[in-house]
Amino acid sequence: MTKGARRAYKTGLSRGVIVEAALGLTAERGLDGWSMRDLTARLDTSLSVIYHHVGDRQRVSAAVIDRIFAEFELRLDEPDWRALLHGILSQVIEHLSRYPGTATWLLRNGPQTEQLLPSLDAGMSRMLEAGWGAEAAIAFSTAFNTCLGLIALGDQRSSDAGERGMAGLEALLTAHPDAGPGAQEMLRMVRRYVGDPAERDVAHREQCRYALARMLDGMSARLELIRSAAL
Template sequence: MTKGARRAYKTGLSRGVIVEAALGLTAERGLDGWSMRDLTGRLDTSLSVIYHHVGDRQQVSAAVIDRIYGAMDLRLDEPDWRTLLHGILSQIIDQMSRYPGTATWLLRNGPQTEQLVPSLDAGMSRMLEAGWGAEAAIAFSVAFNTCLGMIALGDQRASAAGEQGMTGLQTLLAAQPEPGPGAQEMLRMVRRYVAGPAERDAAHREQCRYALDRMLDGMADRLDVIKRAAG
């Protein structure tokens, strides 16, 4: 390229192509692990093209969340509130665990993406029909945010610092001269988190699903209380 000549960037890109590239970067590095410059480099384009088709960094991140959520196989016509919530939140656990940082983004920014609206409306509607009344919104939010928090915790554990923390706990427990049954059982769980990425991811998703099931158990008990109080 001669001095003063302008680089010929790709301009014939669509919104879908840009979001797909951002999704790929997120799977590889996490949502906070890449920059707009990384995205332009992958696409061999300019920032102005990305701004034109998608928007700024925040809007690109929202589009990534939308793409992940839109790919979920949700059954929003399910009439039972608990079954519906379990289906939605299980899909969130399975899909967002594949894209580090996306759960943290949602916790930080809230459900600001279009694809989230239908499941939010369906979940809330089933809960109102079941008798949750004025507690429906806060109960739904707590369930949603609890699952996101568990996924975000898994993202942190997958980082170098998180791995060091779990390795340290394993060393501490294994060094006990006469560990009791509780310490031994905890050690068995911790070893899954330091065995390797595949085993760690499986262990974390199992923990997330356990938390989801127990949370829904508690919500069902609370709904019984609400119904009894209503007579």
């Protein structure tokens, strides 16, 4: 290339191709682990092309979230509020866990993605029909954000190393001379989160699903109180 000549970038790119590349980077490095420069390098294109088709970094991130939600298999016509909410949040746990940083992005920014709106509307509608009334929105948000928080915690655990996080707790429980049966039972759980990454991911999903089930138990009990007070 002669001095002063402009590099010939790929320009025949679509929004879909750009978002797929960003999704791939997110699976590999986490949503916060790559830059727009990394994205342009992967696509062999320029920032102006990405801005034209998708937008700035925030819009690209939102598009990645939308792309993930497009993978969900949901029955939004489910008439029971609990079954519908369980279906939505189970998909959140399953899919967002594959893409580190996406749960944290949603916690920071809220559900500002088009693909999420039908799920939000259906879930809220079933809850209103069930009698949640003025508590419907805060109950739905609490359930959603609790699952997101657990996923985000799993992302953080995955990045912990050395004596931090679960590895540090394992070392403490192993070395403590007075560890009784309670500590030993906790140690059995903790050991699933250190070592083999595949086992750690399985354990984390199980924990998220357990928390979701117990949270829905509590919500069901709360709804009974709301209904009783309305009689």
